[in-house]
Amino acid sequence: MLLGDWDLVVIGGGPAGVAGALTAALHGLRVAVVDAGARLGGQYFRHRAAPPHSSTPGFGRFLGQVRALRERAEVLTEHQVWSVTRQVDGRLTVHCAARDGGRERPVALGCRRLLIATGAHDRVLPFPGWDLPGVLTAGGAQALLKGHGVVAGSRVVVAGTGPFLLPVAVGLAEAGARVAGVYEAGGGLGLARHPLRALGKAGEAAGYGVALARHGVPYRTRRAVIAAHGEHELEAVTVARLDRDWRVLGTRRVTCDTLATGYGFIPQIELGVQLGCDTRHDADGSPILAVDHGQRTSVPGVWAAGEPTGVGGWRLAELEGRLAGLSIAAAAAAVAATAPAVAAAAAVPTAANAPVPVPVPVPSVLLRRRRSARAFAAALLEAYPVRSGWQGWLRDDTLVCRCEEVPLARVREAQELGATDARSIKLLARAGMGWCQGRICGYPVACLAGEPPAPPRRPVAQPISLAALAAFDEDGTRTEPHTTEDPA
Amino acid sequence: MTEPFQITIDGHPVPVTPGQTIGAALHAAGRRSWRTTRFGGRPRGLFCGIGVCFDCLITVNGRPPERACLLPARPGDEVTT
Numbered sequence: 001m002l003l004g005d006w007d008l009v010v011i012g013g014g015p016a017g018v019a020g021a022l023t024a025a026l027h028g029l030r031v032a033v034v035d036a037g038a039r040l041g042g043q044y045f046r047h048r049a050a051p052p053h054s055s056t057p058g059f060g061r062f063l064g065q066v067r068a069l070r071e072r073a074e075v076l077t078e079h080q081v082w083s084v085t086r087q088v089d090g091r092l093t094v095h096c097a098a099r100d101g102g103r104e105r106p107v108a109l110g111c112r113r114l115l116i117a118t119g120a121h122d123r124v125l126p127f128p129g130w131d132l133p134g135v136l137t138a139g140g141a142q143a144l145l146k147g148h149g150v151v152a153g154s155r156v157v158v159a160g161t162g163p164f165l166l167p168v169a170v171g172l173a174e175a176g177a178r179v180a181g182v183y184e185a186g187g188g189l190g191l192a193r194h195p196l197r198a199l200g201k202a203g204e205a206a207g208y209g210v211a212l213a214r215h216g217v218p219y220r221t222r223r224a225v226i227a228a229h230g231e232h233e234l235e236a237v238t239v240a241r242l243d244r245d246w247r248v249l250g251t252r253r254v255t256c257d258t259l260a261t262g263y264g265f266i267p268q269i270e271l272g273v274q275l276g277c278d279t280r281h282d283a284d285g286s287p288i289l290a291v292d293h294g295q296r297t298s299v300p301g302v303w304a305a306g307e308p309t310g311v312g313g314w315r316l317a318e319l320e321g322r323l324a325g326l327s328i329a330a331a332a333a334a335v336a337a338t339a340p341a342v343a344a345a346a347a348v349p350t351a352a353n354a355p356v357p358v359p360v361p362v363p364s365v366l367l368r369r370r371r372s373a374r375a376f377a378a379a380l381l382e383a384y385p386v387r388s389g390w391q392g393w394l395r396d397d398t399l400v401c402r403c404e405e406v407p408l409a410r411v412r413e414a415q416e417l418g419a420t421d422a423r424s425i426k427l428l429a430r431a432g433m434g435w436c437q438g439r440i441c442g443y444p445v446a447c448l449a450g451e452p453p454a455p456p457r458r459p460v461a462q463p464i465s466l467a468a469l470a471a472f473d474e475d476g477t478r479t480e481p482h483t484t485e486d487p488a
Numbered sequence: 489m490t491e492p493f494q495i496t497i498d499g500h501p502v503p504v505t506p507g508q509t510i511g512a513a514l515h516a517a518g519r520r521s522w523r524t525t526r527f528g529g530r531p532r533g534l535f536c537g538i539g540v541c542f543d544c545l546i547t548v549n550g551r552p553p554e555r556a557c558l559l560p561a562r563p564g565d566e567v568t569t
């Protein structure tokens with residue numbers, strides 16, 4: 001099914017996508033927002049179903065934005081985008097798999113402009129036993145709590161690197177879990193000299209510190225979980241003391257039924273890469289979409305905001321969303337000013353009395369706020385680098401790729417056969433060839449190959465059922481990701 | 489739909505709070521794995537929790553495997569392992 005000819009389709013209903021969609025809709029553009037999840041909110045504003053409830057700062061305002069958005073735009077949840085194609089004339093088609101009761105149904109949206117606001121996912125490092133049930137990503141534990149009211153376990157260890165470990169641990173402790181410890185691989189200074197303080201967020205760091213102390217949760221730096229133990233489920237972890245390169249100095253065992261682990265975030269940029277958008281490396285080496293001051297990518301008609309343009313948290317994501325919305329509205333207005341005929345189509349109002357687009361200046365105060373928020377984000381990324389010593393935590397039989405069950409030994413074997421880069425390792429050892437398409441093991445494999453992670457090339461961003469693909473054919477739309485088609 | 493309801497896993501009832509995914513409901517009920525891997529036969533359940541890792545693939549009402557962490561639970565859903 002091919003739906004409409006939208007002025008703007010926004011992929012992702014987190015803080016960036018919602019702010020961008022609402023801003024553009026308020027300027028009279030016909031907007032559709034698609035999100036794979038059942039509710040808008042993205043990761044930070046993830047919330048329970050009914051009544052929508054969250055103690056998350058900013059949540060009330062976000063719900064207000066969502067209400068305003070629903071009055072002015074089409075909101076399509078449970079729509080997972082697996083490909084975006086672009087024609088020579090610049091028209092874009094967004095291919096989704098929509099959940100319809102129990103079935104997957106293909107939906108394609110035609111549009112003139114696209115905002116990629118697909119967020120990020122946890123970055124994880126492999127270690128022996130990391131595939132035992134009970135080992136979760138830090139974001140996964142947070143998602144269970146925020147989205148479902150489910151406390152991930154009763155005795156929990158939180159480990160990894162980055163400021164995100166703190167809210168995860170505090171959330172779990174406040175929800176009733178016994179948090180046996182927070183193990184931060186970086187730092188060395190402890191909470192009293194936490195980088196958040198140096199960056200002028202002393203209040204935030206102190207708040208977490210107080211909450212952890214109240215629940216008797218120890219916070220230790222230069223510590224990491226380097227092995228997980230258990231028969232069928234997690235029963236204990238090995239916590240190691242690390243040197244500054246994360247080599248093991250000593251170990252002890254900590255009993256727990258759940259581990260929440262994360263080493264920062266990986267921006268989800270594959271839809272932009274599919275379209276040919278330029279990428280660059282962020283402060284931590286992550287490939288991100290390159291954008292200009294108006295959040296415009298290198299591909300005409302395609303904007304990006306939030307984590308895909310650099311990990312920086314929800315406030316920066318929302319700010320970038322607003323800037324993208326303004327820049328998109330300005331582009332639509334420019335079209336309207338130069339070519340009335342095209343303009344009529346480019347900016348069909350949602351209702352007869354909706355405003356006709358007018359030139360939209362981007363306020364310099366927003367640009368200044370974005371500059372300082374980005375500087376803060378870059379400083380945080382630099383304060384929490386991933387050090388190479390983690391490679392020494394692996395044993396020959398440690399799975400590097402969970403999907404294809406590829407152990408370290410097979411990666412090393414491929415390297416001995418001459419696979420010097422991550423791509424050849426993938427081809428020879430099959431690491432990254434499974435269901436997740438290398439989303440989980442791509443980073444560690446790149447590290448093992450000694451190269452920075454490359455932009456992800458996934459012609460189909462999400463595995464899509466054969467039935468849904470077949471239905472595309474029946475509807476006369478083509479299934480190859482890189483073909484052009486008429487969205488009319 | 490605001491009343492709690494049930495789904496089953498291999499015939500055993502699992503309580504669900506409306507709005508929960510099948511993965512969240514199973515994890516909350518202490519059920520932490522529901523499939524084994526192809527080669528090593530290793531147990532798998534939730535890992536990323538947001539649809540990225542595909543560890544949580546699950547068979548519901550006999551349909552092809554889907555991600556339990558994304559799949560909203562519906563009254564009477566039957567999970568088989």
Ligand SMILES: Cc1cc2nc3c(=O)[nH]c(=O)nc-3n(C[C@H](O)[C@H](O)[C@H](O)COP(=O)(O)OP(=O)(O)OC[C@H]3O[C@@H](n4cnc5c(N)ncnc54)[C@H](O)[C@@H]3O)c2cc1C
Nearest residue numbers: 012014015016036042043044081118119139306307314317
């Ligand atoms: C699991 C997880 C939990 C997190 N929890 C917190 C937290 O509690 N506190 C905090 O400060 N930060 C948290 N973060 C960091 C978070 O990334 C940012 O704070 C913030 O949510 C970023 O906003 P965003 O709009 O850029 O992206 P997001 O909020 O991530 O929103 C992106 C949206 O895009 C959708 N999407 C992605 N790909 C597709 C696709 N192909 N088709 C359709 N929809 C798609 C997703 O479903 C999601 O709703 C978390 C990150 C992760 C990965």
Ligand code: FES
Nearest residue numbers: 537539541542557
């Ligand atoms: S837990 Fe990772 S996809 Fe469901």
